[in-house]
Amino acid sequence: MTDTAHTPTKNQDFRADPAFEATRALLRAAQRIAVMSGAGMSAESGVPTFRDAQTGLWSNCRPEDLADERAYRQRPGWVWDWYMYRREQLKTVKPNAGHIALAEFQQRHPQRLTLMTQNVDRLHQAAGSTGVLELHGNWVDDRWLDPCPKTPACPVSRAAPGSPPRCPECGHLLRPDIVWFGDSLPAQVLAEAERASLACQVMLVIGTSGVVYPAAGLPIAAQHMGAAVIIINPAPTELDRIARHLLRYPSAQVLPALLDDI
Numbered sequence: 272m273t274d275t276a277h278t279p280t281k282n283q284d285f286r287a288d289p290a291f292e293a294t295r296a297l298l299r300a301a302q303r304i305a306v307m308s309g310a311g312m313s314a315e316s317g318v319p320t321f322r323d324a325q326t327g328l329w330s331n332c333r334p335e336d337l338a339d340e341r342a343y344r345q346r347p348g349w350v351w352d353w354y355m356y357r358r359e360q361l362k363t364v365k366p367n368a369g370h371i372a373l374a375e376f377q378q379r380h381p382q383r384l385t386l387m388t389q390n391v392d393r394l395h396q397a398a399g400s401t402g403v404l405e406l407h408g409n410w411v412d413d414r415w416l417d418p419c420p421k422t423p424a425c426p427v428s429r430a431a432p433g434s435p436p437r438c439p440e441c442g443h444l445l446r447p448d449i450v451w452f453g454d455s456l457p458a459q460v461l462a463e464a465e466r467a468s469l470a471c472q473v474m475l476v477i478g479t480s481g482v483v484y485p486a487a488g489l490p491i492a493a494q495h496m497g498a499a500v501i502i503i504n505p506a507p508t509e510l511d512r513i514a515r516h517l518l519r520y521p522s523a524q525v526l527p528a529l530l531d532d533i
């Protein structure tokens with residue numbers, strides 16, 4: 272049940288917000304804490320959120336229409352170039368104070384925190400977080416779009432440069448090792464994320480619109496098991512209805528103080 276009495280006004284300082292101290296008290300008492308982050312976690316690192324208006328060549332595309340195998344098979348170069356454009360962006364960005372606060376908290380309490388992310392930018396790992404559950408893959412790795420009939424274990428390093436790179440033997444395409452819409456999530460990762468969501472006493476849900484499933488179902492499962500779900504997001508989300516508290520602040524601003532000395 273959302274503690275609506277404490278839905279703060281826009282310009283209120285978060286330290287004066289009763290939901291801030293209430294959340295700190297819940298975190299202090301929690302043995303197991305789960306965190307799920309979305310694109311908003313990286314917004315203050317300069318990474319456009321997933322539903323920010325697309326730019327440049329893809330300005331009139333919805334991400335859901337690009338992050339999709341069918342789109343890739345129809346226009347491999349177009350989709351591959353979108354990923355190359357995003358990869359170039361990600362090479363220049365750094366973790367923000369929110370990523371660092373979570374990594375430092377995990378270093379202080381290695382057994383208490385499980386971090387799962389919908390993001391592919393690896394900024395949590397760059398900040399020092401370990402054991403990060405990447406629900407939607409990562410921007411670094413590639414894999415074959417189709418298994419090679421002749422050499423099933425063909426290494427991706429064999430791909431000849433191109434847009435996209437192809438196997439010189441069989442012509443098969445590489446694809447980013449990212450979970451596209453319509454792809455199942457990595458089973459092991461999702462199972463671990465589900466376990467952590469069902470076992471936690473507090474779940475911080477940071478920087479996600481709560482639109483994409485099955486990831487958005489994890490906080491719902493946690494709340495069903497009695498966990499306090501805390502949403503950290505300057506804007507309303509699809510998950511607000513299950514929140515114990517809403518911290519309507521940018522994550523890089525509020526996380527360092529929220530986790531300080533806990």
Ligand code: BV8
Nearest residue numbers: 309310311314321322389452453478479480483484521522
């Ligand atoms: C699946 C990788 C089983 C790609 C992503 C029809 C057919 C098949 C499936 C479906 C279907 N219809 C619906 C589905 C399910 C579908 C789905 O959920 N669709 C949605 C659009 C309704 N899900 C799937 O397809 C999943 N697979 O279900 O498999 C299956 C298989 C076949 C058939 C049926 C079922 C796979 C989903 C994974 C897709 N891949 N990412 C890539 O990156 O290129 S998802 C993508 O969305 C990103 O990972 C992103 O993280 C994620 C969620 O978005 P958000 O993170 O929330 O980002 P968003 O921009 O939306 O919001 C940012 C938030 O940050 C905002 O709220 C903003 O206010 C806030 N913010 C901004 N600044 C800050 C901030 N917060 C804090 N601080 C700030 N400073």
